[in-house]
Amino acid sequence: MTPTHLPGRVAIPALPEQSRTAPPGGLGPFNAAPPREARAILLTCLHSARWAERVADHRPYPDLGALLAACDEAAYDLTPAELARALAAEGLPSLPEDVYAAAHTALSAAYAAYEAKFGHGFIICLDGLSGTESLDHVLAGIRSRLANDPEEERVLAAEELRRLAKGRLVGHLA
Template sequence: MSTGRVPGDSFLWRFNDADPAGALDDLSVCCSSRRWAGEMVVGRPYRDVNQLVERSDRVFRALGWADLREALDAHPRIGDRATGESREAGWSRDEQAAASGAGDELNQANVDYEDRFGHVFLICATGLSADTILAEVLRRVRNDVAVEREEVRVELCKIAALRLRKLAGA
């Protein structure tokens, strides 16, 4: 698939021209939803990172809960350190740096949240303090299921956008 070049953006050059399997592999670090990744690949070519992120936002709005859950299940509990040497694990550790020292109160809030919703609490933690993260889990544990699923969608979308920008070097 020769899709055109994006001046000054070597990631987008490679991504736009990659075979579908290679393009899917590039995206795996950003989001683990196969439907999201597939929709992102068929949306090529992208002229710049902003168009890439805009497409991601549109795709996220259309994902069903099963697709969101697939992405959600790949995330570690907030405050836990992702293991491994992969780029995704490193980004996760960096994104959750403030939460790693939050202690017992966050651990208990995570347990309460998981008991209520059946999955880990997810938040785009980049730039947030441990206190802010704790306040958010305590607020969101009171959500009803439908409201919380939409909050999860928004947070997954933010994380994917952040990681797409990192991948593109923007």
């Protein structure tokens, strides 16, 4: 799935597709977990109690594709207030330790400009990228997305949040 591209806007550079194959541990432990435990796992992926409850309550899932589709569906149903709370709970993307100081300074300024314009931190999924690619991806993403209007950016940030949640869940299941 490629990111949403809106007319006249560059969203973010495309990332490799997430694997739809079953994780090594399978879905069995997740499907069999008590509801409270499943919700706790899901809350580490996306900070929305309603999202976690909806995904957990629809278990068991026959395969990873069905689970990820349910994650998307539940995320699309978040209200603007729930989305705002989930975005506020996200931290900045972590970059490799060896990134030079000038890059950190530039990114700090860009993050501040983004937050001032949109009212939440910059969200971007870096799954499948190496450390050197991460920096380029973040810089390209924040530069292009600062040109968006608030509604366009809300749509893109929500898509990135969904991608982050699914990547985290796949990582947890592995």
